[in-house]
Amino acid sequence: MAARPEARLGGLRETVSAALARLRSGGDVGDRVPSGGWRVVADKEFGDHVLSVRLFILVAVLGLAAVGAIYSTSTFVRSNAQQAAGAPGLFVLLFSAQSPSSQIPSFATLIGLLGPLLGIAFGFDAINGERAERTLPRLVAQPIHRDDVINGKFAAGLAAIGLVLVAITVLVSGVAFFELGIVPGPDDVARVVAWLAATIVYVGFWLAFAMLCSVALRRAATSALAAISVWLVLTLFASLLTGIAAGILAPLPANPTLDQQVANAQLQLDLARISPGELYGEATAYLLNPSVQSVGIIMPSQQAAALPSILPFEQSLLLSWPQGVALVALTVVCFGAAYVAFMRQEIRA
Amino acid sequence: MSVIRTRALTKTYGSLVAVDHLNLDVRPGEVFGLLGPNGAGKTTTILMLLGLSEPTEGHAEVAGFDPTRDPLEVKRRVGYLPDQVGFYGNLTGRQNLRYTARLNRLNEREIEGRIGGLLDQVGLADVADRTVDTYSRGMLQRLGLADALVKDPSVVILDEPTTAIDPAGVVEVLASIRSIARDRGAAVLLSSHLLHQVQQVCDRVAIFVAGKVVAQGTMRRLAEQMAGDTLQIEVGLEGPADALEPALRAVPGVHEAVRDEHDPRVWRVTGSRALQQRLAGELVSRGVAVWHLRRVGDDLDEIYMRYFANNKEVGDGRAA
Numbered sequence: 001m002a003a004r005p006e007a008r009l010g011g012l013r014e015t016v017s018a019a020l021a022r023l024r025s026g027g028d029v030g031d032r033v034p035s036g037g038w039r040v041v042a043d044k045e046f047g048d049h050v051l052s053v054r055l056f057i058l059v060a061v062l063g064l065a066a067v068g069a070i071y072s073t074s075t076f077v078r079s080n081a082q083q084a085a086g087a088p089g090l091f092v093l094l095f096s097a098q099s100p101s102s103q104i105p106s107f108a109t110l111i112g113l114l115g116p117l118l119g120i121a122f123g124f125d126a127i128n129g130e131r132a133e134r135t136l137p138r139l140v141a142q143p144i145h146r147d148d149v150i151n152g153k154f155a156a157g158l159a160a161i162g163l164v165l166v167a168i169t170v171l172v173s174g175v176a177f178f179e180l181g182i183v184p185g186p187d188d189v190a191r192v193v194a195w196l197a198a199t200i201v202y203v204g205f206w207l208a209f210a211m212l213c214s215v216a217l218r219r220a221a222t223s224a225l226a227a228i229s230v231w232l233v234l235t236l237f238a239s240l241l242t243g244i245a246a247g248i249l250a251p252l253p254a255n256p257t258l259d260q261q262v263a264n265a266q267l268q269l270d271l272a273r274i275s276p277g278e279l280y281g282e283a284t285a286y287l288l289n290p291s292v293q294s295v296g297i298i299m300p301s302q303q304a305a306a307l308p309s310i311l312p313f314e315q316s317l318l319l320s321w322p323q324g325v326a327l328v329a330l331t332v333v334c335f336g337a338a339y340v341a342f343m344r345q346e347i348r349a
Numbered sequence: 350m351s352v353i354r355t356r357a358l359t360k361t362y363g364s365l366v367a368v369d370h371l372n373l374d375v376r377p378g379e380v381f382g383l384l385g386p387n388g389a390g391k392t393t394t395i396l397m398l399l400g401l402s403e404p405t406e407g408h409a410e411v412a413g414f415d416p417t418r419d420p421l422e423v424k425r426r427v428g429y430l431p432d433q434v435g436f437y438g439n440l441t442g443r444q445n446l447r448y449t450a451r452l453n454r455l456n457e458r459e460i461e462g463r464i465g466g467l468l469d470q471v472g473l474a475d476v477a478d479r480t481v482d483t484y485s486r487g488m489l490q491r492l493g494l495a496d497a498l499v500k501d502p503s504v505v506i507l508d509e510p511t512t513a514i515d516p517a518g519v520v521e522v523l524a525s526i527r528s529i530a531r532d533r534g535a536a537v538l539l540s541s542h543l544l545h546q547v548q549q550v551c552d553r554v555a556i557f558v559a560g561k562v563v564a565q566g567t568m569r570r571l572a573e574q575m576a577g578d579t580l581q582i583e584v585g586l587e588g589p590a591d592a593l594e595p596a597l598r599a600v601p602g603v604h605e606a607v608r609d610e611h612d613p614r615v616w617r618v619t620g621s622r623a624l625q626q627r628l629a630g631e632l633v634s635r636g637v638a639v640w641h642l643r644r645v646g647d648d649l650d651e652i653y654m655r656y657f658a659n660n661k662e663v664g665d666g667r668a669a
């Protein structure tokens with residue numbers, strides 16, 4: 001009796017991996033084997049993630065938080081429903097708007113806040129876990145390239161992250177649809193999909209960072225702690241740090257001129273944009289709020305020029321493009337660092 | 350034709366020379382033992398043969414390929430059991446082997462049969478569907494042996510394959526190592542410091558101390574090399590020591606007779622080769638009762654100890 005749940009879990013694993021094998025070979029399990037070793041690694045890792053306790057915890061925590069956020073926003077939206085009814089972009093506002101009377105942040109803010117945790121959870125023990133279990137020498141002695149190990153693990157992590165985020169977004173959309181009767185238009189769907197893509201890249205950055213920690217640090221606990229510390233510091237103290245740095249580089253005298261103030265603020269913003277959280281926040285603002293036309297410093301003269309209108313999706317996408325590209329670049333750089341560190345490491349010890 | 354060949358293979362870590370100009374040749378169908386104390390450089394050598402570690406100097410050829418330049422071709426053909434083998438604890442033994450099989454791009458249809466057979470062979474069929482978390486260390490090592498054979502290798506490299514296995518298990522494992530070489534025609538390179546086991550299973554051995562091979566060849570040749578014109582015999586005699594020593598020295602051909610430190614009834618006699626046939630008869634004819642007689646140096650242990658002792662002397666000399 002005691003072995004039952006385990007056996008069932010094992011059975012589930014067989015089903016998952018058989019389904020994956022079937023998918024890959026186009027319905028014909030057999031002769032066709034995956035070409036790249038990274039795909040075999042990714043399959044196995046993804047199977048581990050899908051059945052892992054950490055995935056269930058993350059889905060439960062994020063799911064609860066998301067539903068809470070949506071309820072809070074929806075009460076606000078409902079009370080303003082008279083004005084809002086039929087307004088374009090109402091659906092995405094559910095994701096991004098925060099009720100002024102509530103402490104609960106919007107769904108998008110919440111994901112921006114907790115998303116890094118998702119990335120860290122799937123990456124912090126990627127390499128040092130193999131070392132701890134002493135499986136690494138055996139793994140790299142198989143006929144795969146050494147980078148297949150880290151590539152496969154990154155791909156599996158991204159897939160697991162995508163799975164969790166899509167599941168939660170679908171859950172939230174379902175709540176919005178059934179509870180509030182708000183039907184998304186094609187523009188809304190496109191916005192949500194683009195936002196999901198940006199979110200996966202953003203969480204992917206933290207996945208890559210956690211993997212870098214897992215290569216550099218021998219113990220999984222240390223590596224998790226390091227990744228979480230960096231995330232907390234960036235989240236809590238980023239504005240403080242950029243403020244100090246800007247104060248040094250573009251100091252404000254006692255009675256600053258407007259130019260000096262603008263220079264200081266611009267520098268702060270530029271510095272903040274080194275942080276993936278800031279970039280992601282800006283991209284989210286564009287994508288999930290059709291009326292946002294700029295996230296930079298707006299001068300009164302520009303404000304007059306800005307039309308108080310709602311942008312079509314293509315315009316918002318265009319506006320968020322630089323942030324998206326920067327986010328991808330940061331993620332690639334971070335993964336590149338993990339990759340190089342792993343390739344240069346001794347397999348033993 | 351050798352399937353593992355190294356020429357002047359060298360690895361240094363900083364100023365430490367872990368492997369020093371190593372020349373090895375292992376032929377197909379042969380079990381070759383790499384024998385040496387801790388830190389001799391056995392694992393380092395093996396990692397270089399697999400292309401998992403870059404040689405500082407020299408080169409190697411395994412299954413016809415250079416591990417540094419064609420690591421994938423080498424790894425396709427070489428089964429490897431690491432010294433401290435580990436498996437994914439959340440998967441069953443069978444699932445772990447299946448992963449290895451997939452990494453080797455084995456045909457999905459053949460995988461199950463192959464894995465089942467190997468699990469049987471290493472005696473893990475009963476626990477194959479339990480998660481590896483629940484395995485003992487010896488069971489892990491057996492699984493490691495099966496894992497090394499999944500790809501049907503032409504070269505098998507085993508780093509201390511018997512360290513955690515119980516005596517009855519060792520007999521089985523050694524038998525399967527033999528059959529890997531005999532029946533599959535694979536070359537087996539195994540490292541160990543368990544001399545008796547190596548002696549039972551290896552066709553040839555290399556004794557490896559501080560990165561250097563100090564002796565290489567079949568057991569018999571090593572013993573002969575060691576012995577030279579003189580040999581050493583251990584005899585157990587009854588009687589008072591002061592009477593026995595002159596009696597021993599009186600036997601023609603005896604150069605030296607030393608009493609054992611631990612057992613006062615045992616003597617170590619050094620002398621000419623002819624003593625092997627004559628010593629017992631001579632002693633009996635002088636009225637000495639002989640209850641034990643053994644030629645020292647036949648057995649790998651002695652050879653090994655002698656090299657280690659020499660090595661120690663070098664170390665002691667340096668320290669003094």
Ligand SMILES: Nc1ncnc2c1ncn2[C@@H]1O[C@H](COP(=O)(O)OP(=O)(O)OP(=O)(O)O)[C@@H](O)[C@H]1O
Pocket residue numbers: 346348349362365367385386387388389390391392393394432542
């Ligand atoms: N990464 C490393 N950096 C520095 N020195 C190393 C490294 N790896 C191994 N060594 C040294 O190389 C020497 C040979 O080590 P190796 O592991 O090959 O020995 P071994 O013969 O396998 O020993 P054992 O029987 O204990 O397994 C040792 O002195 C060891 O300290």
Ligand SMILES: [Mg+2]
Pocket residue numbers: 391392393432508
């Ligand atoms: Mg070793």
